[in-house]
Amino acid sequence: MTGLLEVxxxxxxxxxxxxxxxxxxxxxxxxxxxxxGPNGSGKSTLVNCICGTLxxxxxxxxxxxxxxxxxxxxxxxxxxxxxxxxxxxxxASLSLADNMRVPLLYTVAxxxxxxxxxxxxxxxxxxxxxxxxxxxxxxxxxxxxxxEMRKLELARAMAAEPKLLIADESMAGLTHxxxxxxxxxxxxxxxxxxxxxxxxxxxRAVMSFSRRLVVLVSGRKIxxxxxxxxxxxxxxxxxxxxx
Amino acid sequence: MRSDLxxxxxxxxxxxxxxxxxxxxxxxxxxxxYVVLQYVVLSTAWNILGGYCGYVNFGSAAFFxxxxxxxxxxxxxDPMPIPVLVAIGGVVSGIVGLAMxxxxxxxxxxxxxIATLALAVVLETLIVNWDYVGGSRGAYIVRPETMPPFGSYxxxxxxxxxxxxxxxxxxxxLIERSRLGYGFxxxxxxxxxxxxxxxxxxxxxxxxxxxxxxxxxxxxxxxPYYIGFLQPSSAFGLDYAVNSIxxxxxxxxxxxxxxxxxxxxxxxxxxIATVTISSAVNLLIVxxxxxxxxxxxxxxxxxxxxxxxRHKPDDPVGRREVRIEASESAPGASL
Numbered sequence: 001m002t003g004l005l006e007v008x009x010x011x012x013x014x015x016x017x018x019x020x021x022x023x024x025x026x027x028x029x030x031x032x033x034x035x036x037g038p039n040g041s042g043k044s045t046l047v048n049c050i051c052g053t054l055x056x057x058x059x060x061x062x063x064x065x066x067x068x069x070x071x072x073x074x075x076x077x078x079x080x081x082x083x084x085x086x087x088x089x090x091x092a093s094l095s096l097a098d099n100m101r102v103p104l105l106y107t108v109a110x111x112x113x114x115x116x117x118x119x120x121x122x123x124x125x126x127x128x129x130x131x132x133x134x135x136x137x138x139x140x141x142x143x144x145x146x147x148e149m150r151k152l153e154l155a156r157a158m159a160a161e162p163k164l165l166i167a168d169e170s171m172a173g174l175t176h177x178x179x180x181x182x183x184x185x186x187x188x189x190x191x192x193x194x195x196x197x198x199x200x201x202x203x204r205a206v207m208s209f210s211r212r213l214v215v216l217v218s219g220r221k222i223x224x225x226x227x228x229x230x231x232x233x234x235x236x237x238x239x240x241x242x243x
Numbered sequence: 244m245r246s247d248l249x250x251x252x253x254x255x256x257x258x259x260x261x262x263x264x265x266x267x268x269x270x271x272x273x274x275x276x277y278v279v280l281q282y283v284v285l286s287t288a289w290n291i292l293g294g295y296c297g298y299v300n301f302g303s304a305a306f307f308x309x310x311x312x313x314x315x316x317x318x319x320x321d322p323m324p325i326p327v328l329v330a331i332g333g334v335v336s337g338i339v340g341l342a343m344x345x346x347x348x349x350x351x352x353x354x355x356x357i358a359t360l361a362l363a364v365v366l367e368t369l370i371v372n373w374d375y376v377g378g379s380r381g382a383y384i385v386r387p388e389t390m391p392p393f394g395s396y397x398x399x400x401x402x403x404x405x406x407x408x409x410x411x412x413x414x415x416x417l418i419e420r421s422r423l424g425y426g427f428x429x430x431x432x433x434x435x436x437x438x439x440x441x442x443x444x445x446x447x448x449x450x451x452x453x454x455x456x457x458x459x460x461x462x463x464x465x466x467p468y469y470i471g472f473l474q475p476s477s478a479f480g481l482d483y484a485v486n487s488i489x490x491x492x493x494x495x496x497x498x499x500x501x502x503x504x505x506x507x508x509x510x511x512x513x514x515i516a517t518v519t520i521s522s523a524v525n526l527l528i529v530x531x532x533x534x535x536x537x538x539x540x541x542x543x544x545x546x547x548x549x550x551x552x553r554h555k556p557d558d559p560v561g562r563r564e565v566r567i568e569a570s571e572s573a574p575g576a577s578l
């Protein structure tokens with residue numbers, strides 16, 4: 001294995017429906033990869049298989065030199081594979097600070113063995129500050145706006161100190177300036193060495209962020225390469241615009 | 244407040260209650276108090292799985308009965324001191340709780356609740372057909388009249404149940420303020436997100452079923468000595484299943500305080516109703532109160548307190564103020 005993430009011939013079926021068919025994907029450390037495709041193309045299924053939420057029937061997923069086959073989602077998170085969800089899934093009964101605390105306690109502390117209470121408190125505040133939510137540290141997630149909820153989701157993923165972050169439609173439903181906020185955040189993260197796979201329908205955001213673009217259609221990978229070249233690919237145009 | 248200090252305060256309060264009951268010089272207060280304390284343990288135990296993790300267990304009576312029948316089984320072999328029987332009841336019920344967790348925790352919501360109910364039915368059938376512990380005929384346990392230095396035996400049983408209640412509350416509070424408590428809360432809120440945050444949800448749920456089951460079994464272990472004659476219908480009684488759910492719901496499920504308030508309030512009310520009206524109205528009282536609270540205060544008395552007294556949102560009781568005291572030494576720190 002050479003890349004940080006190695007997906008090899010991964011397939012997933014739901015009954016008779018083939019959701020993913022022989023997907024092979026290699027992502028190197030530090031890369032900024034955009035993953036696009038029409039609705040139902042298998043993007044989220046691929047993310048779920050990579051992160052362990054779903055079990056793939058065939059193929060393998062490798063991460064940082066380890067095979068992830070058979071590992072549960074929390075074990076993969078501890079290895080440094082974090083994700084956000086298409087619809088934000090905050091821990092509703094916990095404050096924003098405590099939402100940060102959970103991955104710090106269960107991932108970072110479990111990984112490194114350091115769990116000093118003061119360190120964790122400081123880190124919670126620092127993470128919220130990074131996404132501009134430090135002023136609401138004691139609030140509950142239900143008191144947040146849509147963009148704040150997306151930022152909370154990203155901050156919680158960051159709290160796990162991931163090597164690879166998969167951002168699943170983190171900009172859906174946001175305004176232009178809010179998208180810029182999220183993009184700046186992702187850029188900052190990537191600058192800190194975090195590899196990012198961005199799944200998004202907003203092409204402007206995908207094109208500005210990604211240095212590599214992967215296209216899925218009907219569970220198959222139809223293109224993988226430099227973004228400008230990929231969007232001009234006739235097969236990609238057909239998939240998005242029809243014949 | 245530090246956990247050891249909290250335990251000390253609980254023991255002092257427990258000692259004061261015991262002393263006050265002694266001053267009243269009437270064994271009835273010990274009989275009634277025993278039942279209330281038993282419900283404190285049961286509802287606190289239920290809340291660890293039902294309130295903290297959000298998994299509703301309808302099989303409380305099964306764990307309680309397991310503790311009681313462990314005592315009967317051991318008593319037939321060789322009568323032992325009650326603290327030993329309590330430990331045995333806890334271990335047996337804890338193991339069954341762990342096994343139940345393995346079998347049922349992939350189920351959620353109503354399906355999990357029905358599975359726990361099925362467990363109670365299966366265990367009751369087994370006990371009914373197990374002659375060694377009395378089967379459907381029941382089993383007599385003759386308790387000694389006195390227990391030095393306490394005087395009557397009921398005082399001794401009351402004290403044991405008081406210590407169990409203190410222990411259960413301390414364990415619940417310790418969990419709530421530890422890493423384990425955060426893990427349980429994430430399971431209640433969103434298991435998928437919990438896994439994505441590194442929380443080993445299945446392992447934590449197994450811990451919850453084991454602790455919860457063990458505490459319920461411990462509450463049931465002295466019961467044969469209290470009641471004198473144990474039969475399946477009394478050990479697997481509907482009262483235990485209903486009360487252990489209703490009490491935390493009425494008190495509030497997100498904190499150790501809720502089950503305590505619910506058990507003391509409802510348990511005392513039931514004892515008063517038993518002597519003033521009839522024991523038959525006990526479940527009716529619970530039913531009316533439960534319906535009332537679900538409509539008026541779905542987050543229980545603690546929720547009401549936070550809404551109207553402290554003017555705070557009513558879901559987490561101090562959750563936002565919880566700080567990890569010392570994560571390395573917290574229970575489940577190696578999880």
